[in-house]
Every structure is written in structure tokens, then in C-alpha cells.
Amino acid sequence: MSIYQDIGGAKAVKAAVDEFYVRVLADPDLVRFFEGRDLDSLKANQREFIGSALGGPEIYQGGDMDQVHAALGVTGANFDGVVGHLLAAFATAGAPAESAGEIAAVLGPLRSNIVTAS
Template sequence: MSLLSIASRRIIFTFLLLSTLLMQGCAQHNSGATLSLYERIGGQPAIEAIVENLLYRIAEDEEVVGYFANTNIDLFAESFATQLCDISDGPCRYDGPPMDRAHQTMGITDAHFNRVVAYLDIAMRHEGVSLSARNDLLGRLAPLYEDVMRLR
């Protein structure tokens, strides 16, 4: 009885693990074949609306907005929209400054970084971007953390 129950519990756990991994493979296969992330987000108009929405949220955050004191906001908005378009496989190529140089000696903290990530997610939600597209984009942006923070 007891040996059997241990065995059965191990089997259930392994099964759950395997089925998750297998279904993950299927999910990637299906979504990859149809629409690009850029299209799932809603293309350039949606990306521009997201960036504008994000900038309003940053403007209301007294601590974060300080980092933009010497920034040309129009240029930043255009550059960030191009970067989002590029990273979501849209028809753009980001050729602005690399992320480490762009954030050099700004003294960005994890707390401020996290807040901007949260604003971006809320902005996407307000512009009607689906959860899976949001997760996909955030997952593509997440590795930029190391570059952004490298020369802080």
C-alpha cells in the first residue's frame, strides 16, 4: 500500500511536469506559425498609444520622472516605440544608443526599474493588449535589465 502510494504520487508529479513541458512545446509551435508579436500587440498605432500611456504614468511618478529631466520626450517616445516594434518582430530596426550607455550613471534602482515595468504592463492592459502578448513582450524586454543596470 505505502510503496504503491509513493510510486503513484511520484508518477502524478512526473506526469504533471511532463504534460506542462509538452504543452509548452505545442503552444509555441501554434502561436509562432501565425501572427507576429508586433501584430498581436496591434501594430504601430497600438505601440505608439502604449508609449504615450506609459509616459503619462511616468510623468505622475515624482521619483521616476526625475530621470527624464534632461530627456527630449518626443525623441524618447519615438526611440522607445521603434525599440518595441523591433523587439516584437515588427518592420523597424532600433539603431538608438545601446541600453547600458543610454542609462549610464543615472543611478537607477531596482525599485524604479520595477515601477516602470509595472507602468508598461498597465499601459499595455489599458490599450487592450492580450495577456499572452503582454507576457511575451515583457519576457523579451526582461533580459534588457542587465544592460540597463550595467553602468548605472
């Protein structure tokens, strides 16, 4: 069984992504990365990416992680904050606690593609 199935599939991914945006938009350290952007498009891309990364049937059609984040100046602390909010959002959406480590293991390798600032 995939992580995607373990957490509840598309319904759980949608709920977690919606909760994630509530969290990051309320976070003074992260809100600047999301303000003034098309949130519906960001959410759709994130649902595709996460669904695909966790073993679901979604196909990510967004941009390359390096290119999408290159000009944003994301620090390691920013990356950790985003992952923390995403894991908390999955917990709020009802994902089993043991899935957090598996989700983090999938997201962790993206750090080198996303962090561009000290």
C-alpha cells in the first residue's frame, strides 16, 4: 500500500493542502512567499505534486522545483517551516501519525532544489 492510500488518498491530500495554506498565510516568516499569488493555481499544483510524490495517480504538471523556487530566496529555516506546516496539515486532515515520517522522507530530498539562500 502506498503512502497516498495510507493517508486517505485525494480527499486527504486536498484537505491537507487547504489546511497548509491557512497555516502558511498566517505564518509571518512564510507569508511573503505566497502573498499576491494565484492561490487556486498553487493549490492545484501542490495537490498534483504531493499526490504524485506519495504514490497517487495524480500527474504533476507544474514547473521544475529548481526553476520555480530559484528567485524566491528560500532558506533552510523556511523550508523546514513549510514542511512542518505540511506535516501538521496532514495530521489535522486525519493522516495516521506514522505517515509523518514517510511524508517527510519524500519531501526531504527536495531541500537542495528549493533552498537557495543562507
